[in-house]
Amino acid sequence: MNYGLYIGIFVAFVILISSFVTVKQGTIAVVTVFGKYRRLLRPGLSLKIPLIEAIHSRISIQNRSVELSFQAVTQDQANVYFKAMLLYSVLDQQEETIKNVAFKFVDATNLMQALIRTIEGSIRAYVATQRQANVLSQRHEIVEHVKHQIDPVLESWGYHLQDLQLNDITFDEEIMRSMSKVVASHNLKAAAENEGQALLITKTKAAEADGNAIKIAATAEREAAQLRGQGIALFREEVAKGMTQAALEMESAKLDISVILFTMWTESIKQFAENSEGNVIFLDGSTEGMNKTMREMMAMQIDKLKNGN
Template identity: 70%
Template sequence: MTFFFILLFLLLILGFFSIAIVRQGTVAVITIFGKYARVMAPGLNFKIPFIEVIYRRISIQNRSAELTFQAITADQANVNFKAMLVYSVLNQEEETIKNVAFKFIDEASFMQALTRTIEGSIRSFVATKRQSEILALRSEIIEHVKSQIDTLLESWGYHLIDLQLNDIAFDEVIMRSMAQVVASSNLKAAAENEGQALLITKTKAAEAEGNAIKISAEAEKTAAQLRGQGVALFREEVAKGMAESAKVMTAAELDASLILFSIWTEAIKHFAENGKGNVIFLDGSTEGMEKTMKQLLAVEQMKIAPK
């Protein structure tokens, strides 16, 4: 009976050490006496107790790491980088898993090699660029790193999924100088915009003033033409009236100078009422009246002469 219990106990121990459970998202590398034997898939697995040993469990899920390091540009400016990388095992093939399991002594050694490789790649790229170029070359830096380490990582059994440069910062002195450059550029742009706006405003004002002067001149020209036409019509009508009066008086055998005398007296009356102290010289002699009468009769003769 005692032997039976001992045997049962040994069987339970053997059964316990024969069962291996591999979690989802991982695989287990089995060795026999220290030599690679096989790979266990996720789930319930069986192994030979005390002979087959789980050497290492490897995650096949995506993993991430954050890096912080410093680089120096071609013009000796210090640049501080914060990067986040996402990587994973290349695939679940046996050779790939063997590379991952045995290429490095442990996970810490692999991470150290990975981070130092990425830092070296970024530093070599930054060393060829000037400080003023770095901020605009974020995507170029990432592409450079991927092209440099993709083949190397594949030889280790890994694949770089993504690399993000979350922060690129310079020393405080450089940051202040960059801020001053940006501020001065903004002030220059603002001054240029203000100058352009002022130029446009003055140009428009000058155009408006020129148009106003032009319109005023056109209006004055038109008014002068109308005034001249009015004066001409007035003079024509006066001449017609005087000529008609002269004809009537001549037909009645009356002295036409009576007309001029009447106009002369009316003019003097008008000047006296509205002159406001102005001095006006009038030719009231008989010779002047006769001369004017002859001129009016000549005008009338020209108007009634056959054409």
């Protein structure tokens, strides 16, 4: 009798204990009665009917991630290797959504297999319409295409695609080498163009500087020539004034004006002799030649005096 009481007390204790259920934070428990959905249990301590209600599954509402690694073929028959990271979660915490998640697939393994294969198929279908040269620059377009194609399917399963990151996109080794050569050739071309532009700018600036220097030198030379011409003109003017004054004085003194010309002739010969610096100057020193020169100089002087008067 005592053993039966102890057994009864033990069974009652076990039943009482089994009526308490603890649900962790970030998890929702799905309760069934004889295999049929009954209700949900939220995080915390809850009660259930012992031996009648059972915990069918515990659904995590936290974000979950999975890594993908697969191959696709482009339109021009190039193999592309993808490594991606998928982030997904339960769509929301509403009862219908949780029921869908709990009973849509047999278990989590089947869900994961369907999810991975669906995403891989969507990416392969997109890559098959693109050429190999365009794939690397279309990461964003690929992700947007997958989200657009996958979101309706996942929502029908009770899930939502949070993010898809294509961490690595590679090709066959031969294609990678050819792509590296193309990039290197483009870089060399760009470097040559930049060097040519720099050289053109340098040459242009140097030519502009030379042109400006020539202009400045020409301007300075023109101004110097003008000053030299003005100086010579002033010198000649003063000489003419002096000679005119001397001629007038000699004429008033009734002296022969040819004396001035003879003096200029002798002074010129003297200057030639003193400052010739090794040069040879031939002068006609004969009486006839001297008379001819004197007559020409006197004629020139007479013309100047007439023009001056």
